[in-house]
Amino acid sequence: MNKGSRKEMNVIGIDVSKAKLDCAWLDENNKLKAKVFPNALTGWSSLVEWSLKHTGLSISGLHFVMEATGVCHGQLAVYLYDKGANVSVVNPAQVKFYAQSLGVRSKNDKKDSVVLARYGLHEKPKRWQPEALEIGTLKALVARLDSLEKDLQRERNRREKAEISQAPPAILASLAQIIGTLDAERQQLEKLIEEHLNNHELLKQNKALLESIPGVGKVIATRMLMVIGSRPFDSASQCAAYLGLVPVQHESGSSVRGRAKLSKAGKPGHPHPRQTVHGGGGGDHLQSRHQAQYLRLTGNGKSKMSALGAAMRKLVQICFGVLKHQQPYQPQVAN
Known part of the structure; x- marks a missing residue:
């Protein structure tokens, strides 16, 4: 095998689970070499040693491909990146x-790792790089806040039911205490989120730029900072696709079935991306912010969800543009 062809055989597919890593590398004859490692520091080190041995390449010549799997893949991806390997985290x-x-x-796990190796060889996915530490911290803080707000709403719903059913005073007192603790x-x-944003000049500056957009407050601004800062989007359309805001139409042959729906395919690594642009307001604020567009689309037969999706995509485009050009929002003047 010549040196040029060997460089094409440097992709290792990794199927990541909580306890183990199923890994596959294909040699020049399409012969599979596979091994399972524990998903722990010792396993990661053994994976690198195994990959170097079988490929005969330096660490910079290795390309590891894995799926975005919530939290399971993150530390492994950072470890391999820090070692000097090429890493792709794919949808x-x-x-x-x-x-x-x-x-x-x-x-199954073995098949999945082989598919990932083939995908890396033939599709050549974009190289991954870790997000900035301040973005990771912001994501963790916002995720915890979102979780707390859900718990708080559940307890408030329980209190409402308890009041309607005239529950004993001890029950109402217990609910009040829990609600007070959660609210505090x-x-x-x-x-903490506000302090974190103020302690990082770029985050503080970008938040101010986003809040220059009419109707964008601290909730949406914070979440857009988190999303746009978490990965190197090439365009606003990529960001919208990641957030699941791209409409898809079900087609079969020459027939089109039903209304177009918002895609659910483009959101690895983010639990509820559309909440980013909903901002907890149920979409009503988006309807009022882009009322003319919303009315025009619904008047042309678009469903309310499709029209709302278009308003959300428009908002993402504006946010992306403001941050890309580092300029406050300037309304377009109609000719």
């Missing part, structure tokens, strides 16, 4: 479609 939906194109219907913790987290 599970795209890998699924690729597997189907290969005729792979059943699913929510306020503390909001303060």
Whole structure:
């Protein structure tokens, strides 16, 4: 095998689970070499040693491909990146479609790692890089705040039911105490988020730029900072796709079935991305902010959800543009 062809055989597919890593590398004869490692520091080190041995390449010549799997893949990706390897963290939906194109219907860990290796070789996915530490911290703080707000709403709903059913005073007192504790913790987290943004000049500056957009307050601004700062989007349309705001139409042959719906495929690593642009307001603020567009689209037969999706995409485009050009929002003047 010549040196040029060998460089093409440097992709290791990794199917990541909580306890183990199923890894696959294909040699020049398409012969599979596979091994399972524990998903722990010792396993990561052994994976690198195994990869170097079988490929005969330096660490910078290795390309590891894994799916975005919530929290399981993150530390491994950082470890491999810090070692000097090339890493790709890919969208599970795209890998699924690729597997189907290969005729792979059943699913198991070994097959998944082989599919990932083939995907890396043939599709050449973009190289991944870790997000900035301040963005990771912001994401963790916001995730905790979102969790607390859900718990707080659940307890408030329980209190409402208890009041309607005339529950004993001890029950109402217990609910009041829990609600008070959760609300105090929510306020503390909001303060921590504000302090974190103010302590990082670029985050502070970008938040001010986003809040120059009419109707964008601290909730949406904070979440857009988190999303746009978490990965190197090439365009606003990529960001909108990541947030699941791209409409898709179900087609079969020459027929089109039903109304277009918002895509659910483009949101790896983010639990509830559309909440970013909803901002907890149920979408009503978006309707009023882009009322003319909303009315025009619904008047042309678009569903309310499609029109709302268009308003959200428009907002993402504006936010992306403001941060890209580092200029406050300037309304377009109609000719």
